[in-house]
Amino acid sequence: MKITGTFLDEISHDIPHQNWSRKEWEQDFQYMKATGIGKVILIRSGYRKFLTYPSEYLIKQYNCHRPSEDLVNMFLELSDHYGMDFYFGLYDSGKYWDTGDMQHEIDANRYVIDEVWSRYGHHASFKGWYLSMEISRKTKGAIEAFRTLGLAGKEKDQHLQTLISPWIDGPKAVMAHDAALRKDAVVTIQEHEREWKEIFDGIQGTVDVVAFQDGHVDIHELEEYLVVNKQLADAHGMHAWTNTESFDRDMPIKFLPIKFEKMRLKLEVAARAGYQEAITFEFSHFMSPQSAYIQAHHLYNRYKEYTNHA
Numbered sequence: 001m002k003i004t005g006t007f008l009d010e011i012s013h014d015i016p017h018q019n020w021s022r023k024e025w026e027q028d029f030q031y032m033k034a035t036g037i038g039k040v041i042l043i044r045s046g047y048r049k050f051l052t053y054p055s056e057y058l059i060k061q062y063n064c065h066r067p068s069e070d071l072v073n074m075f076l077e078l079s080d081h082y083g084m085d086f087y088f089g090l091y092d093s094g095k096y097w098d099t100g101d102m103q104h105e106i107d108a109n110r111y112v113i114d115e116v117w118s119r120y121g122h123h124a125s126f127k128g129w130y131l132s133m134e135i136s137r138k139t140k141g142a143i144e145a146f147r148t149l150g151l152a153g154k155e156k157d158q159h160l161q162t163l164i165s166p167w168i169d170g171p172k173a174v175m176a177h178d179a180a181l182r183k184d185a186v187v188t189i190q191e192h193e194r195e196w197k198e199i200f201d202g203i204q205g206t207v208d209v210v211a212f213q214d215g216h217v218d219i220h221e222l223e224e225y226l227v228v229n230k231q232l233a234d235a236h237g238m239h240a241w242t243n244t245e246s247f248d249r250d251m252p253i254k255f256l257p258i259k260f261e262k263m264r265l266k267l268e269v270a271a272r273a274g275y276q277e278a279i280t281f282e283f284s285h286f287m288s289p290q291s292a293y294i295q296a297h298h299l300y301n302r303y304k305e306y307t308n309h310a
Contacts, residue, residue: 001271002307003244005039005085005279006032006287010071011047014176015255015285018292022074028284029078035287035304039279040079041163042089044132045072045112051091053119057111058091072120079125086123087163088116089130090149096133102141105133106148113149117156128161129153131207136169136216137187138195143202150206163209165243165281168192168225170217172249181250193228200236210238211279215245219265226273241277242270246286246299257286257295260302 009015018024032040045052049064053072058064072088079086091112095104113129120126131149135142150162167173169187174180187195200210212229214222226242233240244266247255270278280287289297 001267001275001278002036003267003278003280003303004037005041005241005277006037006283007041007043007089007279007281008075009043009282009285010052011044011050013047016292018284020284022069024290025074026078027290028288029082029084031288031290031300032283033082033084035300036307037283038083039085039087039127040075041087041130041279042072042075043130043282044089044092045116046091048092048094053116055091055112055115057115058108061111062093062108072116076120076123076125080123084125085127086125087128087130087161088120088126089132092132100140102133102139102145106145109149110152113152113156121156126160128163128208130163130165134165134167136167136173137192138198143199146199146203147206150203154206161208162206163211164203164207165211165213165279167213168216170221170225172218173216176254181252189224189228192225193232196229196232200232200238204236204238208238209241211241211243213243213245213281214266214270215247215249219262219269222266223269223273226270226275230274239277240275241279242266242273242275244270244278244280246280246282255286257291257293257299260299260306263299263303264306 051064051067053070054066059066076086090109093104093108096102131146133145153162171182171186174183210233217225230240246258248258285291286296287300289300
């Protein structure tokens with residue numbers, strides 16, 4: 001089981017920025033390519049006031065800061081050059097996290113999809129949309145948001161894929177700012193299957209790929225959730241990928257590169273569950289030889305040995 005894609009975490013609220021220029025990003029694309037990664041997924045194009053590209057709409061309507069560089073254009077140029085597929089991650093206004101109302105995200109991203117496609121849709125590497133609203137359970141407004149924005153993306157080009165990456169409401173599903181590492185109130189496998197069947201019923205035909213995050217349940221419990229997730233995806237005509245997190249949720253410092261043994265075990269679980277594709281969150285911080293975390297340099301070496309890319 002090999003990792004074939006990674007998120008690009010350029011706009012984050014809980015992971016330190018690495019302050020890279022195009023030089024460092026191009027080097028990272030080369031490192032990604034050397035491990036067999038062929039897909040890059042922008043985790044989000046903006047978060048609250050900070051943006052990855054100079055969106056006139058978001059700068060005007062949300063009073064966002066104008067970025068010093070057009071990172072979306074840079075990522076697409078690098079993807080074109082290195083033969084990678086690029087998925088554009090939508091804007092996160094932060095208002096859903098504040099209010100629980102996803103209508104804000106729908107309203108903003110209808111315009112963002114139009115703006116982005118008109119600017120960047122000509123790139124050969126532009127292969128899809130990442131619907132960046134992360135949910136774990138039957139969240140109010142989630143089905144409508146995924147359906148509406150998935151359809152909006154497909155209206156631009158029916159051949160583009162739409163991707164979501166939800167999380168399982170397991171014992172490690174705690175907020176990043178919470179000092180605790182675990183919680184007691186967790187979803188059962190029966191509740192998870194029932195709630196996600198309803199969500200899958202509602203988003204069928206508008207979402208092509210579902211890549212559940214794999215870090216919120218213990219490894220010995222992971223397989224039964226991955227099996228259920230794949231069965232639901234298969235039944236609804238969707239692709240099931242696994243999002244193999246390359247950071248560790250068991251450490252008191254949030255977040256550090258994962259121990260390779262844990263990553264290997266999770267990949268093996270996904271293989272047993274019948275998965276063909278794994279993506280990760282995310283290469284540049286937690287697996288890259290030029291990451292700010294030296295542990296990531298060694299994780300890169302261990303992963304290349306594991307996949308015979310050395």
